[in-house]
Amino acid sequence: MLVTLLGRLAQFAIMFLSVKLMTSMLVPTQLGRVALITTSVAFFAMFLVNPVGMFVNRRLHAWFADGRCRTYLHWYSLYILLVACLATLSLVGLSMAGLDLMGLSWAWSLALVGGSLVFGIAIQTLVPSLNMLGRGLSFTVLNVSTLATSLLLSYVFCTWIGASAEQWVAGTVAGQALLAGLAYWVFFKNYRAAQWIPYPSASQRYRLLHFCWPISIAVGLQWAHMQGYRFVLADRFGLEEFGLFAAGYSVAAAFLSAGETILTTWFQPRFYRSVNSENPSERNAAWAAYAARMIPAALLGCSALIATSSLLPRVMLGPQYHEVGNYVLLGCFAEFGRMVIGIYVLHSHQHMSTRSLILPNALGAVAAAFGLTCAIVFFDAGIAAAPVFAACGCILVALMLWWTGLRLDKHTHLDGGRLTAQALGLFAAAVVVLQLLAKLPVKTTLEALLASLLVFMVWMAFAFFMRHDLLGRSQNGKNG
Known part of the structure; x- marks a missing residue:
């Protein structure tokens, strides 16, 4: 580890x-x-x-x-x-x-x-x-x-x-x-392959197709929802302005994707082992155990990124891109929504019921595209409207996935009150820190780096208080 x-x-x-x-x-x-x-x-x-x-x-x-x-x-x-x-x-x-x-x-x-x-x-x-x-x-x-x-x-x-x-x-x-x-x-290396492997049977091919085609449609819709609008933005606003937007959004995506990758490295192997376990109780509890760790960690990472959104462009990007903090901020919400959807989707994968992914992703993609189109055409909205409507679409997808699947599974219970309290506390702290940083005369890369490290230390303290959630343990120290 x-x-x-x-x-x-x-x-x-x-x-x-x-x-x-x-x-x-x-x-x-x-x-x-x-x-x-x-x-x-x-x-x-x-x-x-x-x-x-x-x-x-x-x-x-x-x-x-x-x-x-x-x-x-x-x-x-x-x-x-x-x-x-x-x-x-x-x-x-x-x-x-x-x-x-x-x-x-x-x-x-x-x-x-x-x-x-x-x-x-x-x-x-x-x-x-x-x-x-x-x-x-x-x-x-x-x-x-x-x-x-x-x-x-x-x-x-x-x-x-x-x-x-x-x-x-x-x-x-x-x-x-x-x-x-x-x-x-x-x-x-040192792999022992089977001596004879039959060509996949009709039932195996059917099982593969049955599993894959709904995911294909769902992730295609997810691409249209989260990325397809980029061609529209580049065409309408030009490659230069789109490049500035892409730089800011990439900071949010890079940080949250890096954190997500670290977490999935730890937790997904355990999830898939549990899903393939011969113990029914372990299989049933696999998703809830995974989500109970991932969601608090996502809240922690997203709130920290919001708090430092005005500083990170000066630290991470070249001089031409130092004023794209607003795109970092808006990208946080869109990428957080993507992470939550990724957590919810694994419930369908666990039960091989991937058809249930189509309708939620379709509604999210259509709502985001329709909202962005109306904002641009009727209200002359700028390029910053794109991640806003992408985040709204993510909310709709997550709600639909819960309503059509998770709500009906008695083994997927999460402590909603605790998660809500964590979300409100962390995002309130992020807003306060963001306002305080706006009043500081941060001009150089070194100053931005030092301020970012200070915020990081504050969020490390938050992580300490949330350690039972992040480690998947109850308050008495037993494994959750």
Whole structure:
């Protein structure tokens, strides 16, 4: 556990350096193009790959134990390659039709989008799977090495060839490609595969399709809800203003995603082991045990980020982006909503009832899109309206997931009063701190860093008082 924690802290440091270097080297127009490229990759990854990847996570322990894992992952790799080809052809077709805000040639589309899907998903499958199987050291070394190599190559490409979106993303893809082969070798080292693995039966294929197609629709809607609007913003407000928005939002997303990754590294392997347990009581309690840890941690992280939203751009971003604190603040709420939805969604995954995800995500996406469209067309709203309506859509999705699923399961009870009190207390403290910081003459990066560290120490005290929730223990010290 200590090795994993140190690795996650190293990952956090690399993330910080990556954002700092990217915003120091790329002008807002190029940063906006990077955001559009990653958004395009996210669409194909979420809509076509994520559902199958969820199924792989759900069955990984069983496959690894009986020797079928290598064969099934090879089939999965072939599917990813087909998705990458489809993505490249789709983007080239859109470009030929004049619908290309990214400005990529067909060769760059193949290298950046296709390469990100093939090598990025290979890394995102193999490396986290090592952690799922309890191989923490291998997971940590490969994870940190991939991030460090990608950052180094992005910096080298931008320095030697030119500071552009293409070179930055190319460095990331090159780093993933270099480490993907090593990750495969480490994952299957000393692996004993089954001598004969039959082709999946009709019932197995049906079970895969039954599990995946609802997730595909749901995450496609989630992409439209949380990311698809970026193309509209870039077209309406221009790449330069969109680049400033993307920089601020990326700070919120980076911090909360880093915290979420640390937490899921600890808690998701335990969740999936419990889900696959032969003990019915352990299976039934799996989601509640997971959510009771994750939700207080999400509240803690989001409130801390709100409190420091005016300081972080000066610490994390280049000089051109120091005044994007309002986008950081608004991005906090949207990303917090995304985290809560991610927690709620695992209840459906646990029970393999993924069809229940479609309606909530559809309502959230439609409500967010309709609200943002009306705000822009009728009220001439600015670019800052996007995360506001994304957050409102998240609230609707979370309420629908609770109403249609969690409310009906007697094993998913959480202490709503305690969580509400924590939320009110933490967000009230965040608002007070934000107002106090607004009155301080913070001008330099060093001053912003020192003020951020002071706020961090205050939130560490909050974390101490919430330790029983974060550790999943009751007040008497027994495991919850």
